[in-house]
Amino acid sequence: MASETRFPSMLRIFAAAAALALLAPPGLAPSRAMAEQPRVEILDHGIYETGARTTVPMPISVSGKMNLVSNVRLTEKTREVMGQLGTSFGFRYRIHGVPEGATVTIRTRHPRLTNPETGKSMTYGEREQQASDGGERYTGYSFDATYEIAEGEWSFQILYxxxxxxxxxFKVVVPIN
Structure with missing residues (x-):
């Protein structure tokens, strides 16, 4: 007598799995509205003109302070910056997928800078700020003192x-006089 073993076809298995997924309660089915992963959308980058400045303390920096600026305007889209006094460079961005009011860290990495007044020497600056999900922000650097002008790679990072x-x-290039 012949024996018969029944193996369901792969098509039947997939059909059964699909039917079970459709019948599963909403809490068990995969969510379409999964939380957005934290990310930064870069709007533009380069050389900027800035409006009014307010100087505030920034302990984790070589100068010990930072400028809060308003009315930033991109004047040249570039990743190469001429290191000259008064030059401001950076980028405008939006943060997505981070809870409103959560703390993010803004880190600026640069070649070694040494403040001649204090002797403080660093290769980065760091500060914290409150995230505004989808709100437009600017982060940058202005060469306000000659010791700040250092040739090499500069990097602005946003951490969550x-x-x-x-x-x-950016690549900062120091012109030869």
Whole structure:
């Protein structure tokens, strides 16, 4: 007598799995509205003209201070910056997928800078700010003192929960006089 073993076809298995997924309660089915992953949308980058400035303390920086600026306007889209006094460069961006009011870290990496007044020497600056999900922001650097002008790679990083979620790099070139 012949024996018969029944193996369901792959098509039947897939059909059964699809039917079960459709019948599953909403809490067990995969969510279409999964939380957006933290990320940075870069709007533009380069040389900027800035409006009014307010200087505030920034302990984790070589100068010990930073400028809060308003009315930023891109004047040249570039990743190569001429290191000259008064030059401001950086980028405008939006943060997505981070809870409103959460803390993000803004880190500026640069070649070694040494403040001649204090002797303080650093290769980065760091500050914290409150995230505004989808709100437009500007982060940059202005060469306000000659010791700040250092040739090489400069990088602006935005970190959330200790992880870099956005970065913009520039190459600063010092002109030969």
């Amino acid at each position: 929960a200790g992880r870099v979620i956005g970065e913009q790099k």
